[in-house]
Amino acid sequence: MENQILYEVENQDLERLLEIFRPAIKKSLINTRMQEREDLEQEISMKILEKLSYLQEIRTPDFFEFIEHHVD
Template structure:
């Protein structure tokens, strides 16, 4: 099996622990970089809290409600038009 994208991993993570572990691995570089902004004596606790929060978000997120690219594009274009009307 090839490497899955984040969307596919998130779908699988609802039921599969291995997918949740893969997502945590995927986000480890970002978590480690973020920890550099934290006092050294708090980093281990903060890393655990971030991992728990990430797992909660993954399991609670409704993938079916996510907006597709073209829907997002249309929404932003409409907002731009509405903003121009307010200015005029």
Template sequence: MNNLYQLMTQEKNRTHNIQLIIELFEPKIRKSFLQTNPLDREDLSQEIKIKLFESIKSYDVNSTPGFFEFKEMMQKTG
């Protein structure tokens, strides 16, 4: 099974990859629904999946800093 990083670094336009990424988040989504009104859960689920889809399409893995770059950024700001 592919992990999240592998799925994000592969071609993001593949519908199959986007579906797999959303499925990886499904347990967290369901757990979060325990705090919501049962009548709103289906609508919320659809909205969350739309936002995930949009985020996946716009996210650029290559622009994410590595550990040492992140550490340097934190030292400059703090």
């Protein structure tokens, strides 16, 4: 599906987002000891949830803005 992450962020679908990023999250867990990994996973989910509305508000340039802005 095209622009899937954007789609999930717009729908505020945390579950789906976490599912998509699951491999990346699992990989980041090796930073910490075995006993704390579950807590870390929770913490990461929380962080993403906190950022969701901010992520929705991010404004990106459109095609001509992008192309004109970068031409000098």
